[in-house]
Amino acid sequence: MNVFIGISALLTLLVVAWLVRPLLRKHTVAGISSEKLNAAIHRDQLRALEADLARGVITQQDFETTRDELQLRLLDDTESFEASPKEKTPGFWTARRTSVAVGISLPVMALGLYLQLGTPEAINPVAADHTQNEQLAKMVDTLAARLKDNPNDSKGWVMLAKSYKAMERFEEAQQAFEKAGDIVKTDPELLLDHADVLGVLAGNNLAGKPKQMIEEALRLDPMNPMALMMDGVALYQSGDYKNAVTRWEKLLDLLQPGSPDAQQVQANIDDARAKGGLSAGASNALPPVPAGAAAGMTPEMINQMVDRLAARLKDNPDDLAGWARLARAYKVQNRLDEAIAAYAKTGKLLDTDPDLLTQYADALAMRNKSLLGQPGELVQKALAIAPRHPMALMMAGQAAYQGGHYATAISHWKNVLSVLPANSPDTELIKAEIADAQARIGSTGKP
Template structure:
């Protein structure tokens, strides 16, 4: 912001110099210039009189009278110039000073009136760049409306589907991707969008079209990290732990050993190996205890219920989101569970397998905020009229939590 005003001041000073210097120079040159013109005219007229006298066009008496008249006019002009010059000299500096004050003042006033002063404030600029939930919904609604009027826009449907996916409106996202048609199968990344959405809608399992597209990507690109992670996750929720290890270990071989991705994958692989030990306790008797310790460290569990006073405000088909956030820091959920209001009261467990990002897991937080919200609209963005409840602070590994949905969002 300071640099802007310095640069603006320098430009104003340059403009003022270009405007005022000619005005200031005129006080020494304007008077001399006019006197020179008057003198030249006098000489021309006097020379003409002399020629007329020589040719006999005028008499000597007329010549003398005309010469006296010319001399008198020249003296009057010189006197007038002498009187006017101080006034002009006084006015020119005043004009320059007036421009020096008025021009910057007018520029600043005009900028404040029709410009964007807030753009100079980084905090204001950052706030302006972060739209509210209502603004996001409005933008998405406008995009949906335009696409309904002009549906022949595959990229528009892809964008709308991604927007719905981020908002938690998975059914709407699936419909938008369907309307994108063949465009969703033209690129591996878009094909994986469909597969990931299927996993979101089916508790981690990739079903239907999503499963077919995931299989195609892995056939064409067997080392695609995104596809391998998703295939491993799908296998994990089907309790096909050998397949999970096969996919995730293939990804682990591709990432730098000291990277965050490597650490997250290693932790996931270790957890799967522990659970494989739980499935075969006779072969590895020490594994169940290890797995139990791992689960305890990476999960919270309890029971969520709807307060009796709000029982009449929830419909059976309303969506219920149960999620864990860090008690302090980013509000991005670390684990999410989606059920229906008809399922309440309901026992729940949130753990690292439900993380929305491999870089942000429940086990990485020192303290948690456990929240439950009944969404009347069915999407993840809070709205007025939604029902909610929370517990804070909660330590990772906590059990037997009693989470009550007991308030209405204003």
């Protein structure tokens, strides 16, 4: 804003200087005396007459007669000459006063016209955003009012739903999607938008109806990138890491190798493989991207993006979903202390999201090298919300094993086996854990 004002002021001063410079310049009046002009003419004529006499063109008498006529004419011209008038008294509008008037009036008029016809608030980013948000809200409210009189306008309801979603008015977006009718069911993009809204309202959980919508979107468009991404997230949340990896590997084939999106998806795959104990050798995924190989993206730039999110959340501390995203980002970067602090700020989301609870517990366990204590308590809260949550059951078994409660660990791991798909590669790993726990019971005699 200050730069704009400075440039405008400079340009105005340049224009004023250009206009007043001719007025302030001193003018030298190069006047010509009529008396001197007539005398010069008569001298020339006399010299010409003398030359004619010398060449014998005229006689001496003609010369004297003509000379006398010239002298009389000169005398007459000299006597009839009027003296130069005195310098006129200047009026009120002198050059200096005119230049001052121009210098003052031009900037004042320019400022007045700008305030009258321009948009001063446009140069203030905060005011501009506020104005734009107000205009958008008015447009959306106008559309909502129009749809009350035209409830069968499916396209209008879709537009309203998308607008509400962009404004993060998710409950109203959900209602608008419902009123849009069958048009949503036949468009994969609309199905995904609707599923995303439902997932947000469910605490960022895509299980149930959102998952069904995502599957329908994939049936309509099997290579839809967003559908592949969201389906992978839904499978990951349910503990089906193998199929989540399959979805994301398919998505990788559609992305530009080395791009920031490809890097993020690869990180998701690596995380799912680690959680599921999957072998990286069986994957057809792209190889890990070296640091700095992405188009213009370096680890430092990624850190800056995360830090910008953290800075934004300082001004928006009630953005619980934002804190959850920041916590996951810190955890992926292995910034465990910062991740734990961010998880602690997710507030009421922890009361309803078993995935968030298990992630929080995992971050604490990675830092403390143990699931005992607070990590174990968080896992139990997750199980209270979702008793058959695969990751929570797995971690509860590990916590019990670390505490020497082998029978409890076996019970949890058997429950994990009951919820995993029959062909899950995790099955053999869990069976091995159960066998180890049984052997410890046999050797110590303790349950």
